[in-house]
Every structure is written in C-alpha cells, then in structure tokens.
Amino acid sequence: MPPLPRLSVFELTRRHGVARLAFNTPKQCNALTPKSYDEWLVALDYLAADTETRVLLLTGNGRFYSSGQALAPPPGVDFGDPIALKKWVVERVEVTKTVVDRIITFPKPIVVAANGPAMGFAVTSMALADAVYSVPDAHFSTPFMQLALCVEGCSSITFPERMGYAKANELLLLGKRFTAHEFERYGLVNEVVPADQLEATAMKAATQFADTHQDALLQSRELIMRQRRPRLLQQNRDEMDLLIQRMLSAEFFAAMMNFISRKQSTPASKL
Amino acid sequence: MPPLPRLSVFELTRRHGVARLAFNTPKQCNALTPKSYDEWLVALDYLAADTETRVLLLTGNGRFYSSGQALAPPPGVDFGDPIALKKWVVERVEVTKTVVDRIITFPKPIVVAANGPAMGFAVTSMALADAVYSVPDAHFSTPFMQLALCVEGCSSITFPERMGYAKANELLLLGKRFTAHEFERYGLVNEVVPADQLEATAMKAATQFADTHQDALLQSRELIMRQRRPRLLQQNRDEMDLLIQRMLSAEFFAAMMNFISRKQSTPASKL
Amino acid sequence: MPPLPRLSVFELTRRHGVARLAFNTPKQCNALTPKSYDEWLVALDYLAADTETRVLLLTGNGRFYSSGQALAPPPGVDFGDPIALKKWVVERVEVTKTVVDRIITFPKPIVVAANGPAMGFAVTSMALADAVYSVPDAHFSTPFMQLALCVEGCSSITFPERMGYAKANELLLLGKRFTAHEFERYGLVNEVVPADQLEATAMKAATQFADTHQDALLQSRELIMRQRRPRLLQQNRDEMDLLIQRMLSAEFFAAMMNFISRKQSTPASKL
Numbered sequence: 001m002p003p004l005p006r007l008s009v010f011e012l013t014r015r016h017g018v019a020r021l022a023f024n025t026p027k028q029c030n031a032l033t034p035k036s037y038d039e040w041l042v043a044l045d046y047l048a049a050d051t052e053t054r055v056l057l058l059t060g061n062g063r064f065y066s067s068g069q070a071l072a073p074p075p076g077v078d079f080g081d082p083i084a085l086k087k088w089v090v091e092r093v094e095v096t097k098t099v100v101d102r103i104i105t106f107p108k109p110i111v112v113a114a115n116g117p118a119m120g121f122a123v124t125s126m127a128l129a130d131a132v133y134s135v136p137d138a139h140f141s142t143p144f145m146q147l148a149l150c151v152e153g154c155s156s157i158t159f160p161e162r163m164g165y166a167k168a169n170e171l172l173l174l175g176k177r178f179t180a181h182e183f184e185r186y187g188l189v190n191e192v193v194p195a196d197q198l199e200a201t202a203m204k205a206a207t208q209f210a211d212t213h214q215d216a217l218l219q220s221r222e223l224i225m226r227q228r229r230p231r232l233l234q235q236n237r238d239e240m241d242l243l244i245q246r247m248l249s250a251e252f253f254a255a256m257m258n259f260i261s262r263k264q265s266t267p268a269s270k271l
Numbered sequence: 272m273p274p275l276p277r278l279s280v281f282e283l284t285r286r287h288g289v290a291r292l293a294f295n296t297p298k299q300c301n302a303l304t305p306k307s308y309d310e311w312l313v314a315l316d317y318l319a320a321d322t323e324t325r326v327l328l329l330t331g332n333g334r335f336y337s338s339g340q341a342l343a344p345p346p347g348v349d350f351g352d353p354i355a356l357k358k359w360v361v362e363r364v365e366v367t368k369t370v371v372d373r374i375i376t377f378p379k380p381i382v383v384a385a386n387g388p389a390m391g392f393a394v395t396s397m398a399l400a401d402a403v404y405s406v407p408d409a410h411f412s413t414p415f416m417q418l419a420l421c422v423e424g425c426s427s428i429t430f431p432e433r434m435g436y437a438k439a440n441e442l443l444l445l446g447k448r449f450t451a452h453e454f455e456r457y458g459l460v461n462e463v464v465p466a467d468q469l470e471a472t473a474m475k476a477a478t479q480f481a482d483t484h485q486d487a488l489l490q491s492r493e494l495i496m497r498q499r500r501p502r503l504l505q506q507n508r509d510e511m512d513l514l515i516q517r518m519l520s521a522e523f524f525a526a527m528m529n530f531i532s533r534k535q536s537t538p539a540s541k542l
Numbered sequence: 543m544p545p546l547p548r549l550s551v552f553e554l555t556r557r558h559g560v561a562r563l564a565f566n567t568p569k570q571c572n573a574l575t576p577k578s579y580d581e582w583l584v585a586l587d588y589l590a591a592d593t594e595t596r597v598l599l600l601t602g603n604g605r606f607y608s609s610g611q612a613l614a615p616p617p618g619v620d621f622g623d624p625i626a627l628k629k630w631v632v633e634r635v636e637v638t639k640t641v642v643d644r645i646i647t648f649p650k651p652i653v654v655a656a657n658g659p660a661m662g663f664a665v666t667s668m669a670l671a672d673a674v675y676s677v678p679d680a681h682f683s684t685p686f687m688q689l690a691l692c693v694e695g696c697s698s699i700t701f702p703e704r705m706g707y708a709k710a711n712e713l714l715l716l717g718k719r720f721t722a723h724e725f726e727r728y729g730l731v732n733e734v735v736p737a738d739q740l741e742a743t744a745m746k747a748a749t750q751f752a753d754t755h756q757d758a759l760l761q762s763r764e765l766i767m768r769q770r771r772p773r774l775l776q777q778n779r780d781e782m783d784l785l786i787q788r789m790l791s792a793e794f795f796a797a798m799m800n801f802i803s804r805k806q807s808t809p810a811s812k813l
Binding site for chain 3: 131132190215
Binding site: 144145147148149150151156157160163164165166167168169170172173174186231235238239242245246249251252255 | 380400401402403432433457458459460461476479480483484486487488490491492494495496498
C-alpha cells in the first residue's frame with residue numbers, strides 16, 4: 001500500500017490494525033467544510049483497501065466531536081448566477097452522498113468515540129457505525145428544520161428504527177437535543193464512559209474487532225448488515241436528491257443568512 | 272375553505288394552524304360508537320385539505336382519552352338475518368379501515384395528548400401519530416382477545432416494531448395493561464407530563480410543527496414515513512378482512528354478550 | 543394422537559394444553575449434542591400436530607437453561623477424510639437449520655422460562671419465542687467469534703431488530719455477556735422474576751395463551767408473525783450455508799481444539 005494519505009483537516013494514524021481518523025480542526029469545533037467531505041472520502045477509500053487496516057476508529061480532537069456542516073456561502077460562487085450555484089450545490093451534495101455510501105458499504109468495522117457534542121451530519125453518520133462510545137456530557141442534535149434543510153445521512157431510517165417515529169421526530173423535525181445517556185438508552189450509543197476512559201474503551205473494542213478471526217467476523221458482519229444496506233443506499237439517494245432541492249430553495253438561503261448573522265454575534269461555546 | 276364541520280361526538284377547534292380534535296363524550300368515557308368513526312373520518316378529510324390547518328392535535332375531553340370501541344349490538348339489525356348482519360359488519364369495518372388509512376396518509380403532523388386511559392382502537396391509532404404526550408396515570412390496553420376479536424389499527428406492525436414481539440404479545444394477545452411510563456420507555460410516548468401541563472406540552476410541540484418551514488418539514492416527514500406506509504396500508508387491509516370474519520364469529524358474539532352483561536353490573540370507573 | 547414421544551435428553555410433559563419441554567442433561571449444563579437437535583426436532587414436529595397441545599413451554603432442568611452447542615469432535619468421523627467430514631457437517635447443520643425453521647413456523651405460542659444462563663444457540667433460539675421469562679442471575683452470550691463460527695438462529699436479524707446494530711454487535715461479534723435485566727430492557731425478556739416464581743410466571747402466561755379463544759389468538763398471531771417470517775426463513779438458510787463453510791474452516795478447527803483443551807482444565811461452573 002502507499003503510505004497513509006496526508007490530510008489537513010483530519011488526523012490519521014494507524015497501529016495494530018486500527019486506523020484512527022480524527023476530526024482535527026478543534027478551533028472550528030471540527031465543523032465540516034467542503035474540504036472535510038473531500039478528505040473524509042479520500043480516507044475511507046484508502047482505508048477500505050488498506051490491508052494493514054482491520055478497523056476504523058472515528059473521533060474528534062478537542063472539545064467537540066463535530067459541530068456538523070459548516071454554514072458559509074459557497075466561496076467563489078456568484079449567487080446571482082443560478083446555473084453556477086446549482087452546479088456547485090450538485091457537486092457538493094454528490095460528495096456528501098458518496099461519503100454516506102462509503103460508510104454504508106465500508107468493508108470493516110467502524111467504531112466511533114464521541115469525545116464531545118455532535119450536530120447534523122456528525123450525528124447521522126455516527127448512527128451508521130458498528131459501535132459508538134461517548135463521553136457523558138456529549139449531546140446530539142440535528143437542526144435540519146431550523147435551516148430549512150432536510151433529513152440526511154440515512155437518518156430518516158436509522159433513528160426511527162432505534163427510537164421509533166415519535167422520538168425520532170423530536171430529533172429530526174423538532175430539533176430537540178439528546179444527551180449521551182438518552183442515546184445510550186436507545187442503543188445509539190453502546191456505552192457512556194468518563195472522558196478520560198473514552199479513547200481506551202473505544203480502542204479496546206476496536207482492538208477486539210481487529211484481533212478476532214477475520215473471516216468469521218467479516219462474514220457474520222456481512223450477514224448482519226446486508227439486510228438493510230440496499231434500503232440505506234436507496235434512502236441516501238432520495239435524501240440527497242431532496243437536499244439539492246432544499247439547498248436551492250429561498251427558505252434555506254434566508255435561514256442560512258439568518259444563522260450566519262446570529263452565529264457571528266454568538267460565541268461557539270454557546271452551541 | 273368551508274367553515275369547520277359541526278361534529279356531535281368530537282369537539283373541533285382551530286387556532287394558529289393547529290386543529291384540536293377532542294373526543295367529546297366524557298360521560299361515556301369517550302367510547303367509540305359508529306358515529307365516532309363517521310365523524311372522525313369527516314374531520315380527517317376536512318383537515319387534510321384545510322389550508323389553515325398545519326397540525327392535528329388529537330385528545331379527549333374528560334377523564335378518559337377514549338375507552339375504545341363501544342360494545343353494543345348493532346342497532347336496528349336483526350341478528351337472525353345473517354345477510355343483514357354481514358352487510359352491517361362489512362360497512363362498519365370499511366369505515367374503521369378508512370379512518371386508519373386516512374391517519375396513515377394524513378399529510379400533516381398528528382400530535383396526541385393522552386389525557387387519560389385509552390383502550391383498543393384508541394391505543395392502536397395513537398401509535399400511528401407523529402408525537403404522543405401522556406399524563407402519568409394514563410394506561411393503555413387492547414383487550415382484543417377477551418372479545419375474541421383481532422389486532423387492528425396496524426397494531427400488528429407498530430407494537431412489535433417498538434416493543435419487540437415478546438412484549439407486544441403481552442399487549443396484543445395477553446391483554447396486559449401498560450402504564451404511560453412503560454409506553455414512554457418503548458418510545459410510544461414521547462414524554463409523560465403532569466396532567467396540568469399536558470395540553471401546554473402537546474400544544475408546544477404542535478405549534479413548533481406549525482411554525483417550522485413547511486416545505487422542509489413536510490418533505491422530510493415524507494421521507495421518514497414513506498418507508499413503512501405501503502406495509503401499513505397492506506396490513507390494515509388484512510387486519511380488517513380478519514376483523515370482518517371475527518365479528519361474524521360465534522366466539523365474538525358470545526364474548527360481546529358476556530362483556531355487556533358484566534359491564535352493566537360494573538361501574539365504568541373500574542375500567 | 544400417539545402418546546408423547548419418549549426423549550432421552552429432554553423431559554416432555556403436557557397438562558391442560560401446555561406442553562413443557564425441558565432440556566434435561568443438567569450435569570452437562572444442558573449442552574446441545576447432535577442427539578439434542580434430533581430430539582428437539584421430533585418434539586417440535588409432534589407438538590405442532592398434537593391436538594391436545596395449544597402452547598409450548600421451553601425450559602431447562604437444573605442450574606443452566608442450556609450452555610449451547612456442545613463442542614466435541616464428530617464421533618466416528620475420520621478428520622483425515624474431508625469428504626466424510628463435510629458429509630457429517632452438512633447433515634448436522636441441516637438438522638439445526640430445520641429446528642430453526644420449525645420454531646419460526648411453529649403454529650402455536652412458544653413461551654420460554656430461562657431458568658439459568660444460556661449460550662449460543664440456546665440464546666438465539668430464545669429470541670424467536672412469543673414470550674420469555676427469566677431468573678435474575680441468568681446471563682446470555684453467543685461466543686461465535688471466539689470459535690471462528692458465525693451468527694445463527696436468525697440472530698443476525700432478531701438482535702439488531704431489538705438492540706440496534708451497535709449493541710447487537712457487542713453480543714454477536716464481540717462476545718459480550720448480557721444480563722437478564724439487560725435483555726429485559728431490550729424487550730428480549732418479558733419479565734425478570736425470582737427463581738422460585740419463574741415456572742409459575744411462565745406457566746401463567748402459557749395457560750393464558752391456552753385458555754384464550756384459539757381462533758382469535760392464532761389468527762392475530764399469524765398477522766403479527768407473518769411480516770418477518772419469510773425474511774427469517776431466508777436468513778436462516780444463509781446463516782446455515784455460512785455455518786457449513788465455517789465448520790469446515792481451519793480457523794474453526796483450531797479454535798475448537800483450543801476451546802476443548804481449555805474446557806478440560808476448567809470446571810463447568812466457571813462458564
């Protein structure tokens with residue numbers, strides 16, 4: 001294999017079969033920029049093929065896991081030019097869609113260590129992992145409706161499946177923030193552990209996956225996953241088709257501008 | 272739109288986009304008579320089309336949410352005439368089936384405020400709502416088997432989905448009564464709140480639905496709901512076909528007569 | 543009907559419509575030998591057809607419910623003869639597959655009384671029952687990966703369905719042991735009851751099933767079960783195809799020999 005890819009917004013290391021991929025823009029609360037999605041995709045493609053990687057451990061450096069998609073006007077895109085804007089939106093959504101596809105079809109276990117709060121896509125992508133460990137004071141929310149956007153990351157399947165429609169609607173449609181303990185209760189988090197034990201706990205599970213008989217593990221994992229994989233891939237496609245529509249809507253444009261102006265007058269620590 | 276339809280066994284009001292539809296025969300524990308199903312259907316059809324309604328809030332006036340289907344011999348039907356009896360049963364079940372269909376396909380969020388105990392169809396229809404709030408001393412049961420009837424209201428899907436088969440069998444087949452807190456634990460109730468805060472809590476969620484960007488909300492809700500809607504519609508059809516059989520069975524006739532005679536010697540407060 | 547079949551590793555009795563089938567090799571922790579599967583199949587076939595049986599109560603005599611599949615080299619099979627070994631494995635897996643099929647399609651309610659710890663197939667088959675009651679100090683584990691085997695008994699469907707993928711992976715892939723209370727929390731156990739009340743509690747549920755209007759009960763049960771039955775039957779087939787592969791793998795052979803040698807130096811009470 002070629003050496004580990006050099007990434008600028010992620011930190012990627014690998015030891016004893018476990019690749020640790022960490023969101024690494026802590027000053028920006030690990031918010032997801034276009035570059036984040038691009039590099040995430042590079043990392044997933046590399047690690048899927050890497051024969052020295054048997055497990056992916058996903059986490060964040062700093063106080064946040066990730067605050068989700070960074071909201072900013074598309075750089076270098078003229079808003080007055082609807083064709084250019086649409087081209088930009090379609091391209092960006094295609095990358096997001098591919099990241100979700102690659103997580104759904106990732107051929108090795110994915111373990112998440114939620115080291116702090118997560119929002120939006122950082123929450124929905126977490127629900128696709130094989131195991132999730134969290135610190136007690138992490139919280140999880142998906143403010144899609146405040147931004148006039150839509151469900152994504154297959155959240156329209158994964159959360160109703162775990163919490164039922166009524167509770168999932170609170171998360172996805174009413175913007176309610178859930179605690180780590182609530183997520184644990186619904187089976188979205190395997191275990192809530194003190195911050196100073198998080199990395200060790202997640203690494204222990206990852207190492208166990210890495211040390212298990214790999215044929216037995218991967219074939220069983222395949223039997224477990226394949227039931228819902230086609231449904232997830234289809235739902236991802238439909239969510240992303242809707243996301244393009246939403247990102248081109250006047251509702252979203254107004255909500256984003258409102259959010260950005262509010263954010264500029266609010267310290268990130270209030271998130 | 273025409274004015275709100277006048278209903279005799281429901282109370283229907285509307286304010287700020289939220290239509291409040293309340294079972295309104297508290298002296299009869301809000302039991303569901305043929306007229307209840309007829310008016311429920313009128314209300315659902317009206318509100319689905321009503322441009323001033325963005326959310327439906329469903330609740331009960333009085334101490335009960337609803338004691339479920341009223342058990343009474345069909346009025347004006349000669350039991351000795353099997354053709355007349357079957358015609359009556361088929362017509363009534365068709366109305367019930369249509370109410371369930373209309374709830375499943377209702378194009379706007381439905382919020383339930385369970386102000387007291389619910390039984391039978393009042394419980395199963397609740398499990399199809401978008402959000403459910405309950406008072407602490409409400410309880411929920413579906414005494415289908417005691418009456419030699421069958422699962423209905425898509426309960427053969429909704430409850431196994433939430434509680435698993437083992438617990439759902441206790442509710443649906445063994446007639447076990449569940450508390451509001453137990454329903455909350457399974458995600459069938461979003462939140463248990465003191466009686467004096469119920470209406471405000473449910474109204475707050477309803478108002479939030481009403482105030483959200485409607486395109487974003489309804490398109491996301493559609494992505495969430497559509498996965499199971501075809502299965503629900505098919506299951507409703509099959510449950511209702513079975514219900515016709517059951518209502519024409521000797522087992523049911525005997526069980527109903529036994530229930531009515533017991534009920535006449537038991538105050539409703541023992542329910 | 544012919545008299546109850548005589549079984550050597552199960553105890554089978556019948557009273558008031560409830561057939562009690564108990565694992566009955568307590569000195570071997572009710573481990574499942576080839577004979578266990580053969581007799582289990584005989585019992586299921588008999589009881590499915592038996593007009594005096596309306597409910598099956600499954601339990602274990604002694605301290606264990608069942609320690610799962612006994613690990614022993616196939617008796618009288620020459621390991622150096624790959625054709626003979628494969629023939630033996632295919633035949634044994636076919637019997638296991640048929641036991642699972644018969645449980646999935648069993649036409650009457652199955653109630654489990656988990657009188658003690660259960661492992662492997664004893665756990666996965668339990669998750670297919672209509673109701674499960676357990677003593678507080680039972681625990682449940684499926685050490686498939688330690689043995690380089692694979693998910694079976696439709697566990698790749700039933701556990702993700704109840705616990706979600708993340709927790710199910712701990713059980714199925716990481717070999718984590720779950721307590722009775724944890725299983726209760728996920729709806730895999732209906733109720734945890736003190737050991738001296740277990741049989742009475744399970745028998746009460748079984749008797750209630752037996753005493754319910756049978757047409758109403760069985761038709762409703764059918765509507766509840768039939769949604770997932772085809773998926774379960776297909777998954778059982780695929781799991782068992784994989785199990786044949788796994789049982790013929792060098793990984794399994796080494797793991798089994800290692801397990802057997804460890805077990806011979808470890809008292810069963812350490813399980």
